[in-house]
Amino acid sequence: MTDRTTFARDALPASPAGASFLRELRERAFEEFTGLPVPSQETEEWRYTDLSTLELDFEPFAAGGDAEDLNRHGLLRAAAVVGERAGLQIQRNSEVISTRRAGGLEERGVWFGDLEAAAAARPELVEPYLHQLVPTKRTMFTALHGAFRTGGTLLYVPPDTSLGLPLQTLTYLDADGGAVFPHTLLVVDRGSEVTFLDRYASPDLTRGFSDAVTEIFVGDGAHVRYAAMQDWGSGVTHLSVVRATVGRDAELRTLSIGFGADLARVENEVVLAEPGGFSEQLGVFFADGTQHFDHRSIQDHVAEHCTSDLLYKGALRDHSRAVYSGWVHVRPNAQKTDAMQTSRNIVLSEHAKADAIPNLEIEANDVRCGHAASVGPVDEDAIFYLESRGIPRAEAERLIVTGFFQEVLDRVTIDEVREGAEAAIADELGRVG
């Protein structure tokens, strides 16, 4: 990475009136950005991903156009609205261009919409949470995000409120050479229940940059489902941090689906902060061409009597590369922890590469912790069996890979998300020949 960057102080976005804390945040984050080093492969965290040649010369701001453009650009199709929504927000390039809410949301005290607008209208819902789980100074990219983010989504759900239908944000990038900073802030108060979908999509671009942050606060007894579907076109570099804190007897189920981008690094972290918490982290990816996926996860058991379960499954083809590295931390006193971490990789082509590093750090004794990782080709015995039943080899492989993913997809309880992923996998497999 060279010093050449378009992210200069005079390019910092303006902050809305009434949100002076945002301006201070941007200033501080900008200072951090200029001071922080480019992540080096010498460090454990970035060992497998080389960003030394990434030029930060993307357009800091690209206009979104107006809502009339929605259909012309196929945005609604990209939003993949299959089922109904309690809310749908669309951000195109740097600007939120449409926010739709089901009737009655506001009356029930739910706030859903543009993060920037929320910071001005309801600062008390933003200031105590924004960048609290993912501090801007974490890396130069979170600092860059803190300084240059525009748009983004706040979903606030007041206590004891159950939203039956999912809410969704689509972030769409079609400004070639542009950068987006998707930010999702979910604040779900005690006893509430909600499903949120983040979808990232773009056409194939020459170059594009997505620097995303998601922060999820799950209140005591709340139930939250969060799915991120990454379907950027080629040319895009996607760096994302999802971090959540789970309250007493609360439940968080996350799903990370990755098909697109040239390089995607997705960090998914859950802190089980109070007793009785439950977390499920599912991951599904399919890499081909020269795609590089770097998946990292943390299951941080701070409180006792919590359960976490992680399952990542991925397939690799062509010259693609995938890395999974995960940490289970069990802090002292987090007794009665039950933690499981599983990473399974299926390698379909000679030149694809997969690495897995599932780590455990256990400082309490009355626990059940396990992890499992595997990397391997399609099972030849299974292919032989299917071929002996008259199924051609290509079809047999397709069946086996479909079955491989089914274990994780069966656990996805949001029908449209599961069906979407199944269709995308079928599509990937269909390209084989």
Added chain:
Amino acid sequence: MVVSQEEHLKELAKGYRFDWKDDPHYVFEPKRGLSADVVEEISHLKSEPDWMRKYRLKALKHFEARPMPWWGADLSDIDFDNIYYFIRSTEQQAKEWEDLPEDIRGTWDKLGIPEAEKKYLGGVSAQYESEVVYHKIKQELDDIGVLFTDMDSAVRDHPDLVREHFGTLIPANDNKFAALNTAVWSGGSFIYVPPGVHVDIPLQAYFRINAENMGQFERTLIIADEGSYVHYVEGCSAPIYSSDSLHSAVVEIKAMKGARVRYTTIQNWSTNVYNLVTKRAAAYEDAVMEWVDGNIGSKVTMKYPSIYLLGKGARGEVLSVAYAGRGMHTDAGGKAIHAAPHTTSVITSKSVSKDGGRTGYRGLVRVEPDAHHAKSTVRCDALILDDISRSDTYPYIEVEDETAALGHEATVSKVGDDQLFYLMSRGLSEAEATAMIVNGFIEPITRELPMEYAVELNRLVELQMEGSVG
């Protein structure tokens, strides 16, 4: 609570049976600290050829230039200036136990080495401080061309073999502690097994540190020629002092085509020894390399025996047992690098931590491009016996070939309440029941040990469990 040093030492010594100290035996007055002069002096005292002297000095530069490892255990308390890098305890190596000074000989008697030699060993090497003080190989083995000698003698007596292989698997600049060893190495074993020769009974080396602040840097090189077999066993112990000693060995092994080498370690250093060891083996076509690595003692251990599978059909196995009690950090593991087709590796690790101890498994399985049809299985299990102890698992899996099949599994748990309850209902005390469960837990490893060592390991576990539970 203020604990006097005496009480602290007593506490450290609990359950450690090897805590006797002989009066110091110096042939000359040793010096603390490390410098080029110290390295020159070691080389001079050993009347080494010039290439070795230069190699040592080059390694010293590497050692000085390299930073301390930023990962793994806390090594910040090691005071390199306070260590003795070379202590000569006897004028010459003994061929009979009777020829040793009385208290040094007493040490070996207490450790039971002469007795073991009579019963079931093909050769014994006994290192005391920096040098091998006793060495003997059975006449039959000598007759068929098996070379088993201390490393210093090997440099003198088998210069071509040593020069051809020394430092080829672990070069002087491999890591900071390998560099240190290369600069100041002394003692260790050299073994050469001729083609087709099966050494049916184990060869053993025993390493004893006696002095406080001792640095022991033995260097071992084993070459098993085509189709041969050898089993090498090493043990170690030291008395307990209030300040730390350093043990930093380098072990290089070559298992040539069709050969099989088994290397068994029962490491039982006292809890004031830093044990920072580099062990690496190369397995050529159809060769088998096995590390059986028991780490029961030391203050800090960082040791990850590795196997480079360089020939088609080579196999490697690492069996690792780690124990960490009070004040101990045992960071062990294993590595398998698959660099040829149809190679297989199995790594099995069992660790037990208690009384605030910390165990770690750190491992790597790597499949190089074109090492097609590699297979590897890694299995790590950890037991944590109380709520102040800790267990970590850091497994690295790197695959660059699509036909490779790799699996890793690990569990961390405590001793099951229902298992304890069952055994106690049959009249066992809690300590006995715990020891029995732990012994069962590490059984996959102990069954691979020579019987005497398996018994020893089980006894050690029982001792460690005594007075700790309930």
